[in-house]
Amino acid sequence: MKEAQIKSVALFFFYTFLDKSLALRATAESMHLFERRLKERDPLAPKDPVLVYSTYKIWKKYSKKRSIKSQDFPLNSEGWIMPDGIKMEPWRQFVKDTDPQIYLAVIWSHLLQFNDKDISEGLGVTEGSVRYRVGRGLKILGQIVSPAGAFDAQA
Amino acid sequence: MRKRNLSEFMCIEMLYDYKSGKLDALRQQAVEEGLQNSPRVREELRKLSIGMTYCEKLKMTTVTEPLVDYIMTQPKPTEKAISKFKWNGLPQPVRWAFEAVVVAIAISLFVTQMPELFRGSGKKEDSGFVVKKFDLKPMDSKIDVAKTVAKQPETPKEAAPAPVAGSAPTQASTTPVPAPAPTTAPVQAPVPSVVATAPVVSPIPAPTPAAVAKTEEKTKPAKKGNAYLYRMVLRSDNVDQVTPSVTQLIKSLGGEKAGEVELGWRRKGGSYYHFSLPKANNQAFQDALKKFGQFSIVKSPHPRVMPEDTERFILWIEENKSAKSSAASKTESDENAQPADEPTPSEATPEETSGETDAQ
Numbered sequence: 001m002k003e004a005q006i007k008s009v010a011l012f013f014f015y016t017f018l019d020k021s022l023a024l025r026a027t028a029e030s031m032h033l034f035e036r037r038l039k040e041r042d043p044l045a046p047k048d049p050v051l052v053y054s055t056y057k058i059w060k061k062y063s064k065k066r067s068i069k070s071q072d073f074p075l076n077s078e079g080w081i082m083p084d085g086i087k088m089e090p091w092r093q094f095v096k097d098t099d100p101q102i103y104l105a106v107i108w109s110h111l112l113q114f115n116d117k118d119i120s121e122g123l124g125v126t127e128g129s130v131r132y133r134v135g136r137g138l139k140i141l142g143q144i145v146s147p148a149g150a151f152d153a154q155a
Numbered sequence: 156m157r158k159r160n161l162s163e164f165m166c167i168e169m170l171y172d173y174k175s176g177k178l179d180a181l182r183q184q185a186v187e188e189g190l191q192n193s194p195r196v197r198e199e200l201r202k203l204s205i206g207m208t209y210c211e212k213l214k215m216t217t218v219t220e221p222l223v224d225y226i227m228t229q230p231k232p233t234e235k236a237i238s239k240f241k242w243n244g245l246p247q248p249v250r251w252a253f254e255a256v257v258v259a260i261a262i263s264l265f266v267t268q269m270p271e272l273f274r275g276s277g278k279k280e281d282s283g284f285v286v287k288k289f290d291l292k293p294m295d296s297k298i299d300v301a302k303t304v305a306k307q308p309e310t311p312k313e314a315a316p317a318p319v320a321g322s323a324p325t326q327a328s329t330t331p332v333p334a335p336a337p338t339t340a341p342v343q344a345p346v347p348s349v350v351a352t353a354p355v356v357s358p359i360p361a362p363t364p365a366a367v368a369k370t371e372e373k374t375k376p377a378k379k380g381n382a383y384l385y386r387m388v389l390r391s392d393n394v395d396q397v398t399p400s401v402t403q404l405i406k407s408l409g410g411e412k413a414g415e416v417e418l419g420w421r422r423k424g425g426s427y428y429h430f431s432l433p434k435a436n437n438q439a440f441q442d443a444l445k446k447f448g449q450f451s452i453v454k455s456p457h458p459r460v461m462p463e464d465t466e467r468f469i470l471w472i473e474e475n476k477s478a479k480s481s482a483a484s485k486t487e488s489d490e491n492a493q494p495a496d497e498p499t500p501s502e503a504t505p506e507e508t509s510g511e512t513d514a515q
Contacts, residue, residue: 006226007218014216024222028229079222083215091213110210135171139199142206 005051006031008112012055013062014080015107018092022062024079030058048114052122056104063100090145098140105133106141159185166196170203381434382460384467389450390475397447397472398426404443408436413467428470437466448475 009030013023034054041050082088095103108114109130116134120127159181161169166189172178173186189196230238242250391397402419405428412418414429421427432440444450461467 003223006223010218010222010226011214011216015213024226028226029232031226031229032231079219081217081219083212086209086212086215090209106206106210110207111214113214131171131175131177132168135168135203138171138206138210139202140206141209142202142204145209146202146205 005034005047008051009034009055010080012107012112013059015091015111016059016095016104017062018088018095020079026058026062029061030054033057046118048118049121052108052114052119055108056123059104090141094137094141094144097144098137102133102137102140105130106137109134110138161185161189163189163193163196166190166193167199170196170200174200174203174207381463381466382456382458383454384457384459384461384469385437386453386455387444387450387468387470389444389448389470389472391448391472392475394421394426394472394474401426401428401444401447401470401472404440405430405432408440408443409433410436410440410468419472424474426472428468428472430470431461431465431467434464434466447472 006027010023010027013026013030014020017023017026031054034051037050037054038047105119108119109116116127116130120130123130161182166186169178169182169186173183178186186196190200245253389397389401398419398421405418410418410430410432412429413431416427416429418428418430419426441452457467459467
């Protein structure tokens, strides 16, 4: 597995769960699923749809386990380093209030930079659906961010 | 090209594609017009832009190298499970419970499946008859049948002293039929007089287990064939003379003994034949047999199936009784309360008995 793929998966679960310990466990499991699925596919086929599929499967599994007590984070380092000048509260609210299908689409499309075709193939939906979800998610996120003043879009 | 006019709703819905630059020129122009005309569309575009800018900043989040290394070195779930499962590390009650469950499953499987296996290899025949294992009980019935034979009026019992005759029937009956059970051997010993007066009988091979198995094999019928036999009773004035001639006749017509005993097995009161004959020679045999005396023939069904071109016969040549002897025999038979000409070959022969046993 490539380091870039691990980083993408780790970021995905960090953005979705906002829990480092849970994100770490989910990332490890998702990478095992990703490897298993890759063995079943054509090696020349694009891997991003498989990554979308794996992350979505494990996300569904862990989202049901959210009530489980989170373990202590096993690493001394932070694991995820946030950029300066950004607040996480709008994102936290966005994840909390929005339909998961919408915020997951925003993560894959705008945070992990997967193209719409790979996302739609991994989820088994049309590209139009993906674009609709992303657009709707960005508007919701912008509405959350703007009154809070977490980030000045005009700047 | 005709100019497109988009509603406010359509403009709002197309804003993301407009911002991403995925709209064609006509739609892009229509959306721009909508942006100029509608403040609501402009507000929606502002939200979208803020959201996209926030995401641009958020995606700058980085993952540290230790985290990547940690994930790469994580064991697979199966490896994790195996490493956690240590048999010796389990508590003793858990191990006992596990062993008990395994043993219980094994026993239940054995109990439920093994009878099926035995049944599957059972000896159920195509004819619907189940060939059972030979047991010794039918041999007792042979002795009983032989008892009846011994009580016939023609038996040399008339010449034997009364006390011996009174106590001997059971003992005498055992003489011609060598029973396999050792218990009958001492019974034979105290009756030398009966044995001496009885006609010399060729020794009959006892139905050994091998013979029984052979009989069982024979009873496995072919699907096609003759499932019947002919029972014949020939009355003759002189059985001793007729017996060799009939034997010769059967052999000349291609007959072969079908049971364990020789053709023309001499018994008290007659001779016994159990043989198979080619079907084509049946009529010739019956015609030839008429020379030796009157006979009756009955075709009766039998579970043992013969090949298509072969038929099975049981022939009993019986002494033709004179009026005088029959009167005497009648007196004696009244005393014994047994019908004189009751014994039929089918009842008195080991082959028949075993055959009927097979048929059960």
